[in-house]
Amino acid sequence: GAGVSQSPRYKVAKRGQDVALRCDPISGHVSLFWYQQALGQGPEFLTYFQNEAQLDKSGLPSDRFFAERPEGSVSTLKIQRTQQEDSAVYLCASSLSGHSSSYEQYFGPGTRLTVT
Amino acid sequence: QQQVKQSPQSLIVQKGGISIINCAYENTAFDYFPWYQQFPGKGPALLIAIRPDVSEKKEGRFTISFNKSAKQFSLHIMDSQPGDSATYFCAASNSNTGKLIFGQGTTLQVKP
Numbered sequence: 001g002a003g004v005s006q007s008p009r010y011k012v013a014k015r016g017q018d019v020a021l022r023c024d025p026i027s028g029h030v031s032l033f034w035y036q037q038a039l040g041q042g043p044e045f046l047t048y049f050q051n052e053a054q055l056d057k058s059g060l061p062s063d064r065f066f067a068e069r070p071e072g073s074v075s076t077l078k079i080q081r082t083q084q085e086d087s088a089v090y091l092c093a094s095s096l097s098g099h100s101s102s103y104e105q106y107f108g109p110g111t112r113l114t115v116t
Numbered sequence: 117q118q119q120v121k122q123s124p125q126s127l128i129v130q131k132g133g134i135s136i137i138n139c140a141y142e143n144t145a146f147d148y149f150p151w152y153q154q155f156p157g158k159g160p161a162l163l164i165a166i167r168p169d170v171s172e173k174k175e176g177r178f179t180i181s182f183n184k185s186a187k188q189f190s191l192h193i194m195d196s197q198p199g200d201s202a203t204y205f206c207a208a209s210n211s212n213t214g215k216l217i218f219g220q221g222t223t224l225q226v227k228p
Contacts, residue, residue: 004159031214033214033215033216035216040221041220041221042122042205042207042218042219042220042221043160043205043216043218044218045215045216045217048213048214048215056213056215059215091159091160093159093216095214103148103150103165103209103211103214104150104162104165105150105162105214105216106162107152107159107160107161108159109157109158109159110158110159
């Protein structure tokens with residue numbers, strides 16, 4: 001079976017542009033997470049979906065960041081009016097279940113966003 | 117503040133040696149502690165994980181030691197190989213949220 005896929009792998013945006021990053025989780029995985037990884041740092045949590053419900057968006061850094069998962073599978077992270085500080089790798093992870101019995105999160109390769 | 121502190125920041129080990137990376141956490145509600153391995157340009161890959169009801173877990177050359185009272189856990193890589201050269205992250209989460217809180221990472225270099 002395929003793992004988590006993300007597209008595009010690389011994105012260069014001019015400051016002020018809007019971007020959309022896509023995540024295809026492992027088929028059948030209920031939970032989906034977005035993380036932001038700055039250069040040389042550990043990933044930091046952005047938001048979490050269980051099926052189509054966004055249960056936690058406490059990590060989104062500003063109201064310019066928006067995530068959706070309308071049909072409970074593919075998810076899109078949108079960043080409006082990009083700023084230089086948004087430059088980072090955006091990682092998506094999926095997990096079989098939101099219940100305590102299945103915690104393992106499997107990560108995609110990430111999208112490297114560079115804002116110029 | 118939910119934090120996970122990881123040390124050392126970087127580590128150089130000779131081939132065949134033991135690599136040891138340490139992590140400490142603050143939130144006693146954490147009940148799941150995974151370790152991830154990340155190569156340049158790749159996403160983190162789950163290596164091994166432990167829950168607080170056991171003090172040690174071993175999978176091949178990788179062992180997690182867990183000290184609940186000290187709120188510390190560590191990764192031991194036995195017989196380290198050049199192919200183990202990567203960045204390692206510890207993390208923690210609890211069943212109420214699922215979100216992972218990561219350490220700052222350790223860059224491991226295994227010299228041949």
